[in-house]
Amino acid sequence: MLKKRFTIKRVIIILSLVLVYSAAMNYIRVLAKSTVLSDVSFDSDSATAISDEITDDGIETESLSEEAAEVVRYYDSQIQKIDIDSYEIFAPVTTEVTAVTTVSETTEIITTTAPPETSATTAGTTVTTTTAATTTVTTTTEATTTEEDVEVDEDEDVDIDDESEAEVEEDDSSSSLLYSISSTTSYANDNLNNGKSYKNETLTVYDSSSGRYVTGNAFDIVCQVTYSEVGTSMEEETIKAQAVAVYTYIKYYEAKGEYASVSLKSNPPDKIIKCVEAVDGLAMYYDGEYILAVYCAATAGVTCSSENVWGGDREYLQSVVSEYDFLDTDNYGRVTTYTAEELKKKIESKTNITLSDNYENWIQILSYTDGGYVGNIAIDGNTTAKVSGTERTLTAYVFRTYILSIRSTCFTVSYSNGVFTFVTYGYGHGVGMSQEGANLYAIYGGYSFDQILHHYYTGITIA
Numbered sequence: 001m002l003k004k005r006f007t008i009k010r011v012i013i014i015l016s017l018v019l020v021y022s023a024a025m026n027y028i029r030v031l032a033k034s035t036v037l038s039d040v041s042f043d044s045d046s047a048t049a050i051s052d053e054i055t056d057d058g059i060e061t062e063s064l065s066e067e068a069a070e071v072v073r074y075y076d077s078q079i080q081k082i083d084i085d086s087y088e089i090f091a092p093v094t095t096e097v098t099a100v101t102t103v104s105e106t107t108e109i110i111t112t113t114a115p116p117e118t119s120a121t122t123a124g125t126t127v128t129t130t131t132a133a134t135t136t137v138t139t140t141t142e143a144t145t146t147e148e149d150v151e152v153d154e155d156e157d158v159d160i161d162d163e164s165e166a167e168v169e170e171d172d173s174s175s176s177l178l179y180s181i182s183s184t185t186s187y188a189n190d191n192l193n194n195g196k197s198y199k200n201e202t203l204t205v206y207d208s209s210s211g212r213y214v215t216g217n218a219f220d221i222v223c224q225v226t227y228s229e230v231g232t233s234m235e236e237e238t239i240k241a242q243a244v245a246v247y248t249y250i251k252y253y254e255a256k257g258e259y260a261s262v263s264l265k266s267n268p269p270d271k272i273i274k275c276v277e278a279v280d281g282l283a284m285y286y287d288g289e290y291i292l293a294v295y296c297a298a299t300a301g302v303t304c305s306s307e308n309v310w311g312g313d314r315e316y317l318q319s320v321v322s323e324y325d326f327l328d329t330d331n332y333g334r335v336t337t338y339t340a341e342e343l344k345k346k347i348e349s350k351t352n353i354t355l356s357d358n359y360e361n362w363i364q365i366l367s368y369t370d371g372g373y374v375g376n377i378a379i380d381g382n383t384t385a386k387v388s389g390t391e392r393t394l395t396a397y398v399f400r401t402y403i404l405s406i407r408s409t410c411f412t413v414s415y416s417n418g419v420f421t422f423v424t425y426g427y428g429h430g431v432g433m434s435q436e437g438a439n440l441y442a443i444y445g446g447y448s449f450d451q452i453l454h455h456y457y458t459g460i461t462i463a
Helices: 002-040 044-057 066-086 147-151 218-230 236-255 270-278 340-350 396-404 435-445 449-456
Strands: 110-113 118-122 125-129 134-137 202-207 212-217 284-286 332-339 363-365 377-379 384-387 390-393 411-416 419-425
Touching (some): 202 236, 212 218, 218 236, 218 270, 218 435, 236 270, 236 284, 236 449, 340 419, 363 411, 384 396, 390 396
Antiparallel strands (some): 110 134, 118 125, 202 212, 332 419, 384 390, 411 419
16 A cells, blocks of 8 residues: 555656756746847848858858758848859949040050041042041950951052152142042953963062061962961951952062062961852952052051152052041050150150150151041151151151051051050051952942952952
């Protein structure tokens, strides 16, 4: 009997202890949950600390409870978003500089420049070309060129049958005769299927890239020069036009008993070979003779006549509109700056002129020629100077070629706070075919290679 009462009492005690323990554990769980919830309702600093701790300690979210892991992931994503937004990488940025005041030696300038307006009279009809302002980027105080730039701009010192450089006179009426064609124009005198082939000839040229004379199959040489000049990114019709111009240029000098100076680039790809094959055997003629088929990288929207650049008028090298060249933002409206010290060093080292301290008198434009290209200039009041050992009239061509190496003779120049700013339009001498212009005519005008050639070389026959 005593043993039975003891057993019941013991069970009651044990059950009481279990109930107390359970109640205590439930209370502790509720208290802990409340504490955790108050802890995870952090501000951003607390969230950053937890995220950093997890990252630094290498703790994976899998080791946390699902609720805690979700909280950490959420705040971590918000922290990353804040970091990205703080750099404003999605915000559009527009920078426009309308005037140049001070420029350091390596400063790049981004500017919006309104191109010059060109007007011309053709067969009694006035043509006015005004191009929208073009945003351009550029350069450092030294005019730099890439290897490709050099290749497309080689034909600077062109021999005009030993004629002396003619002074460019200010004549607004005679310098504005421009020619234009329609993309649907065809030419009855052309013979585009003459049965000839470059492959049946051997040519010798001077390779300016290697400094040696090269003799080889004419087809191979035309392919290599064409590849060097325009590469493979241009339209096929442009490449074809370039190939015909290259062959004609070489044959012009051969007919004179001389060797053309060109740049060869080995291993032309299939695209180049295919385009040369499409015009194989063709050349340009004027009065039955090969023409001086010069070309340049780009123009100011109008090409120059040979007379206004080198002296010596050629009927097929007249000034023509190059309608789309303003789209070539690498060369149209390009800004180049020189400090007064840099410009002084260049001028005095390449001429017999000693400059005064009157900076604003250093470069003066005296006249203009075709389409806004600069004609004659004065350097600190001098209209002639000894340049490269020869007394020369100071034309924009002489200035660009022998003194400063700016990209074009179509330019504006200004001086402010010790800095000269040149804005150039086009790249090269500006005579004959514009390579960029030809490509844009193919793209936007739908021109075929023969229409391109007839546009830039007036009155010629292709056969």
